[in-house]
Structures are given as C-alpha cells and as structure tokens.
Amino acid sequence: MNIFKSHFWYQKGQRNGIFILIILIIIFQFIIVFVDFSPEEKVNIYAPKVMSFGYQIDSLRKINLENRKPKIFPFNPNYITDYKGAQLGMSLVEIDKLLAFRKTGKFINSKKEFQKVTTISDSLLNSISSYFKFPDWVVKRKQNMQLSTSRDTRLFTEKSKYIVTSTDINLAVKEDLKTINGIGEKLSERIIKYRSKLQGFSTPNQLYEVWGLGTEVVVKLLLVFKVVKLPNIQKSNVNTVSFKKLLKNPYIDYELCKKIFNYKDEVAELQDISELKNIIGFPIDLYDRIVLYLVAE
Incomplete structure (x- = not known):
C-alpha cells in the first residue's frame, strides 16, 4: 500500500498538471486518428505540367546512361587488340582472323576490306566503320583512284611495245618500271635504290615512301607490279x-x-x-x- 501511496506525494498543482497533460495527449491521439489532413485538391498525375516534369526526368536519365557508356574514339582498324575488338562487339573468331591477316605483314585500307578479312556482319560494320581512321596517304590514294578513268588505265602500259620482264616489283628492272606513265629514268632509279635500302619491298604500300613518287603514279604502278615473293631480309x-x-x-x-x-x-x-x-x-x-x-x- 505504501508503494502506491508514494506516487501521490506530489503537490496539488503538480497533480493537476499531470492530469492536464494526460488529457492533451488523449485529445491529440483522437485528432491524429480521426482528422483527415490530406489536401482537398488532389494532384492529377496526368496534368500537362506533371507530365512535362516527368519527361524532363526521363531525358536526364537517358543522358546519364549515355554518359556512362564507354566512348569510342577514331582508331586505325589495323591495330585492334583482343580487348578493343570485344568492346566493339566482335567475336573471338573475327578478331583472330584480323590478327592472322596482320601477321602476314599486310594492311587493311578500307572498310570493305576489313569486312572481307574479318567476315563481320553488315550491321556491326555500319556501327563501327564510322570510327575507322586510316593514314592520310590511304585517304589520298582512295581519292585519286576515284578520279581515275578507264582512259587512265589504258595509259599504264601504252608507253611502248616493250615486254615487261617481271611483274614482281622486287625483280623489275628500270626498263620495266619506265613502262608506267609518269615514271622516267630518275624515278625508276630511285625506286630501285629504295628497294635496295629496304632489302626488297615487303608490302606494296612501301612504294608510297619513295621520295617524289606521287600517289597517282603509285596507283598505276600497283596495277601492273605486285609483291609476288617476299624478300629474304637479314634480321x-x-x-x-x-x-x-x-x-x-x-x-x-x-x-x-x-x-x-x-x-x-x-x-x-x-x-x-x-x-x-x-x-x-x-x-x-x-x-x-x-x-x-x-x-x-
């Protein structure tokens, strides 16, 4: 009995304060339970302003997703690695075909040639070929080839009745080279001199390195002469x-x-x-x- 009495040892004013506090708590509980605090005017999610705001959020999400995607910069397709090829969507077989082709010492100089070597699909070629960046001399060569006509082709061997001794650029002599329109005594000597410096041409593209030999002349030259047999280079x-x-x-x-x-x-x-x-x-x-x-x- 003394335990219960101890709780009422407060003064009258204190007991009144506790009583009022209890009443206020009960009143607030009733208000929270029974009073509706929701706004009278409901928000229409299909309202133009709301939908416009939603469109803005969606567009920002798309921009964010695009920014997260790995960016592709222009590159020379001759130097695609296993990792780079996988990023572009190429299969291991397609990558291996490219690497095997490169091991022969040859270069890819157009997107059509790239597809021929790798056998990638048209859709994949269209998606990645816009990023192909070939050396300047390749671009110039293509431009000159587009400007050439059938008449130009006939001029390649019109110089004489001279019979070419060999169509292998590594075996051709000066007189063979001079049958090409645009190649005279000096240029033919320069080609042979550079061939000796290289110990023989390993790829036709090396002809573009001969000083003074224009792109158009090289195009004509390569229509007649090829690298038939690779040179035996002393390494x-x-x-x-x-x-x-x-x-x-x-x-x-x-x-x-x-x-x-x-x-x-x-x-x-x-x-x-x-x-x-x-x-x-x-x-x-x-x-x-x-x-x-x-x-x-």
Whole structure:
C-alpha cells in the first residue's frame, strides 16, 4: 500500500498538471486518428505540367546512361587488340582472323576490306566503320583512284611495245618500271635504290615512301607490279646489334635509335620484339615495318 501511496506525494498543482497533460495527449491521439489532413485538391498525375516534369526526368536519365557508356574514339582498324575488338562487339573468331591477316605483314585500307578479312556482319560494320581512321596517304590514294578513268588505265602500259620482264616489283628492272606513265629514268632509279635500302619491298604500300613518287603514279604502278615473293631480309638481333647498324634500319632515325638503346639499358635484354612498343614515344604505326629487320634472341 505504501508503494502506491508514494506516487501521490506530489503537490496539488503538480497533480493537476499531470492530469492536464494526460488529457492533451488523449485529445491529440483522437485528432491524429480521426482528422483527415490530406489536401482537398488532389494532384492529377496526368496534368500537362506533371507530365512535362516527368519527361524532363526521363531525358536526364537517358543522358546519364549515355554518359556512362564507354566512348569510342577514331582508331586505325589495323591495330585492334583482343580487348578493343570485344568492346566493339566482335567475336573471338573475327578478331583472330584480323590478327592472322596482320601477321602476314599486310594492311587493311578500307572498310570493305576489313569486312572481307574479318567476315563481320553488315550491321556491326555500319556501327563501327564510322570510327575507322586510316593514314592520310590511304585517304589520298582512295581519292585519286576515284578520279581515275578507264582512259587512265589504258595509259599504264601504252608507253611502248616493250615486254615487261617481271611483274614482281622486287625483280623489275628500270626498263620495266619506265613502262608506267609518269615514271622516267630518275624515278625508276630511285625506286630501285629504295628497294635496295629496304632489302626488297615487303608490302606494296612501301612504294608510297619513295621520295617524289606521287600517289597517282603509285596507283598505276600497283596495277601492273605486285609483291609476288617476299624478300629474304637479314634480321638483326636487337639485343646485340650495334648503334651504327641499328641506325641503318630504314624506319629508325637517330632519336628512336637512342630510345631503343636506353630501353635496353633499363631492361638488360628484350625477351620479345613486341617489347619495343613499351618505349615512350615509339611510333606504333611503324612497328610492323621496323620489326621486319629486327628480332629478339
């Protein structure tokens, strides 16, 4: 009984305050339960303003999704890697076909040729070909080929009754080359001299590197002469070659030669010739031609 009494030991004013507090709590409970606080005017979700706001949200979501997608920048399709090909949507078989083609030392110079080599579908070609970026000389060659006419084609061999001794560009003599319209004594000598410097043409595209030989003339030349047999190039061991001998590589200048030797000093020995790509400032677009003359042993 004393336990219950202890709860009423408050003064009269305190007991009245507690009583009023209890009444207020009960009143608030009734208000919360029985009074409707929802607005009288209901929001119409199909109202023009509401729908416009919804459209804005949807458009912002789409922009956000587009920004999250990996961006594709212009690239040379000759240097597509396994990872890059997978990103573009190519299958492993299609990528392997491209890599096998590149190992032959040949280059792809058009989107049609890319599809022929890889056998990708028309839809995939259309979606990625807009990002293809070929070297400037390839673009110029295409423009010149489009401007050529059937009359130009007849001029390739109209120079004389001379019978060409060989259509292999690596075996052709000066007189053979001079049958092409636009090639005289000096240019034919220059082609043969450059061929000797290269130890033979490994790819027809190397003819575009001959100084003074215009794109239009090269196009005419390649309609008659081909690389029938690959040259037997004497390769140098990059790990033991001297600075002077490495500098004789037609695609290596003094600065690049220094970089290669500095890199060799860092790694002691190249295990694979592809390590050249690790050199800062190495011309990747010339890699396939540089390694025609080098090996890592």
